[in-house]
Amino acid sequence: MGKYLHVFGIGIQNTLVYRINFLVKSSFGLIPLTGTLFLWRAIYQGDGHPGGIDGYTLSGMISYYLLVTLVDALTAVAEDDWQIAADIKDGNISQFLLKPINYFCYRLCLYLSGRAIYTTVALIPVTLFIAYLHQHFQGPVSIGGLVAALTAAVMGGVLQFLIAFTMALLAFWVLDVSTFIFLQFALEYLASGHLFPLDILPKGLVTVINCTPYPYLLYFPVGIYLGRVEGSEIWRGFAVQTAWILAMFFISQWVWRRGLKRYTAAGG
Amino acid sequence: MNAAQEILPTVPQRGPKGLLRYLSLYGALVRNSVVREMQFKVTFLLWILVELMWFALQLTFMSVLYTKTASIAGWTKWEVIMLAAFSNLVQELFTGIFLTNLTELSELIRSGKLDFMLLMPVNPRFLVSFRKVDLGAFVNAGCAIGVMVYAGQHLHLDLNLARIAGFASLAAVSLLIHYSLAFMLGSIAFWTVRAQGVIWGYYNLFNIARLPAEAFKGAFKIAFTFGLPMLLVSNVPVKVLVSKLDSPTTVLQLCGMSLVVFVLSEWIWRTALRQYTSASA
Numbered sequence: 394m395g396k397y398l399h400v401f402g403i404g405i406q407n408t409l410v411y412r413i414n415f416l417v418k419s420s421f422g423l424i425p426l427t428g429t430l431f432l433w434r435a436i437y438q439g440d441g442h443p444g445g446i447d448g449y450t451l452s453g454m455i456s457y458y459l460l461v462t463l464v465d466a467l468t469a470v471a472e473d474d475w476q477i478a479a480d481i482k483d484g485n486i487s488q489f490l491l492k493p494i495n496y497f498c499y500r501l502c503l504y505l506s507g508r509a510i511y512t513t514v515a516l517i518p519v520t521l522f523i524a525y526l527h528q529h530f531q532g533p534v535s536i537g538g539l540v541a542a543l544t545a546a547v548m549g550g551v552l553q554f555l556i557a558f559t560m561a562l563l564a565f566w567v568l569d570v571s572t573f574i575f576l577q578f579a580l581e582y583l584a585s586g587h588l589f590p591l592d593i594l595p596k597g598l599v600t601v602i603n604c605t606p607y608p609y610l611l612y613f614p615v616g617i618y619l620g621r622v623e624g625s626e627i628w629r630g631f632a633v634q635t636a637w638i639l640a641m642f643f644i645s646q647w648v649w650r651r652g653l654k655r656y657t658a659a660g661g
Numbered sequence: 662m663n664a665a666q667e668i669l670p671t672v673p674q675r676g677p678k679g680l681l682r683y684l685s686l687y688g689a690l691v692r693n694s695v696v697r698e699m700q701f702k703v704t705f706l707l708w709i710l711v712e713l714m715w716f717a718l719q720l721t722f723m724s725v726l727y728t729k730t731a732s733i734a735g736w737t738k739w740e741v742i743m744l745a746a747f748s749n750l751v752q753e754l755f756t757g758i759f760l761t762n763l764t765e766l767s768e769l770i771r772s773g774k775l776d777f778m779l780l781m782p783v784n785p786r787f788l789v790s791f792r793k794v795d796l797g798a799f800v801n802a803g804c805a806i807g808v809m810v811y812a813g814q815h816l817h818l819d820l821n822l823a824r825i826a827g828f829a830s831l832a833a834v835s836l837l838i839h840y841s842l843a844f845m846l847g848s849i850a851f852w853t854v855r856a857q858g859v860i861w862g863y864y865n866l867f868n869i870a871r872l873p874a875e876a877f878k879g880a881f882k883i884a885f886t887f888g889l890p891m892l893l894v895s896n897v898p899v900k901v902l903v904s905k906l907d908s909p910t911t912v913l914q915l916c917g918m919s920l921v922v923f924v925l926s927e928w929i930w931r932t933a934l935r936q937y938t939s940a941s942a
Contacts, residue, residue, distance in 0.1 A: 417862065421862045421865050422865070424866065424868070424869060425865055425869065427869075427881060428869040431872070431877050431878070431881070432726070432733065432872055432873075434876070435733050435734040435875070436729065436730045436733050439730055439734070442729075442730075446729045447729075569701075569707075572704065572707035572708055572710070572711050575711040576710065576711055576714060579711070579714040579715055580714075582718060583718060583721065588721075588722055593729070594725060595725075595728070
């Protein structure tokens with residue numbers, strides 16, 4: 394355990410170097426978000442929408458996107474998938490195969506340390522942005538809801554890492570994984586609820602999306618916070634989220650073992 | 662193979678002067694890019710697919726919004742689809758012609774390869790800006806045009822030669838603005854060495870270019886109209902195309918801004934070259 398704490402510490406030191414990058418990146422990211430919020434405001438002002446849109450008032454909608462931004466800062470993978478793919482391609486994982494250290498745990502520690510720093514830095518512009526929009530920012534539905542939402546967000550982070558790790562392992566089979574990662578990301582962008590609250594999408598599409606792990610990355614925690622996911626749905630959601638985490642964990646380990654059989658340590 | 666060997670054999674030693682010479686030079690650069698990209702055919706096709714997915718996602722976004730409302734800031738569904746598709750067209754043309762070159766500028770400076778470009782008997786800005794062509798982006802640009810034609814059929818456009826010519830010139834002006842702004846950002850590398858991230862950051866701005874300008878208000882609108890004119894670059898040409906233009910001021914603004922940013926980018930480039938000391942020596 395001690396050695397992984399050490400990796401975590403190294404990860405913190407390494408990512409601290411990029412603190413300005415993170416600040417710029419998270420601030421730049423607010424520009425498209427502002428665009429989306431302006432667009433929604435124009436929609437609400439246009440038709441009046443007295444009952445809201447599918448139950449979302451303008452404040453509810455703005456809060457949704459702000460919360461998605463927060464959870465995304467907390468859980469998104471930044472460079473992890475590229476680095477894992479590069480480690481495989483360049484033969485860097487050989488050293489991990491020879492040492493008493495598990496590459497999966499090593500990467501998980503680096504992911505956690507990276508997220509710790511990124512979230513801390515990104516909180517500065519995002520909090521300022523939320524403070525600016527404070528009249529539109531809704532509080533959690535209840536204290537219990539807040540705790541459940543935070544738990545769901547952290548579990549979503551684990552799921553996010555497992556998906557990214559497994560995708561990056563494609564580097565055992567193909568030279569250039571970036572296209573696959575981008576394709577996966579496009580799917581995730583829609584199906585996780587990044588683009589829209591999932592419950593305003595057409596029913597058929599939602600049914601398909603709910604068969605994937607993606608809703609449990611962003612929509613599920615944010616939905617709990619706002620009270621869109623409530624009662625027994627929360628427990629059912631946690632059960633499905635846990636099932637996805639376990640499934641993705643076993644898939645990632647299986648793919649890893651399959652990949653190692655093909656691994657030729659090129660360049661290492 | 663270094664940059665000089667890559668390009669030197671294709672430079673016409675003798676030939677027609679001026680514009681024609683540069684056109685034939687560009688033809689040679691394009692042929693070079695075709696050969697380079699065809700080495701990785703699967704990657705080439707996959708990138709086209711990636712871009713198409715994102716474009717489809719943007720169109721989905723707009724379509725879902727219009728299941729909730731009939732008009733956004735005075736724009737109907739097909740007008741907004743036209744706007745998104747046009748914005749995508751400009752973005753793909755920018756990607757196809759300039760993006761690779763501008764992101765590689767910092768690498769040229771860092772490695773000292775820029776020296777070879779400065780030594781060649783060609784305008785160095787031309788060489789730096791047009792060195793490589795990203796062919797896949799032109800396929801995606803074609804798809805964007807397809808969506809524009811489809812949206813146009815729903816809008817029953819009142820097309821005539823003057824309108825099409827005006828629209829096409831404004832599209833070129835928009836492309837010039839994107840190029841000049843990104844070129845300035847790329848030139849930052851002369852001072853900081855690492856500027857690749859900045860160019861990718863610029864890509865974020867395309868996200869607001871495809872939204873109706875009327876939806877924006879306050880400081881944000883002013884900043885992205887008069888500072889970085891993102892709310893003009895796609896809105897104005899599309900308004901001309903769909904006969905939505907209420908006053909010619911925005912057209913003048915767009916053209917004025919393009920002139921300002923182009924002159925500014927040329928000034929920055931010259932200043933940068935004057936103090937460039939090369940990294941390799």
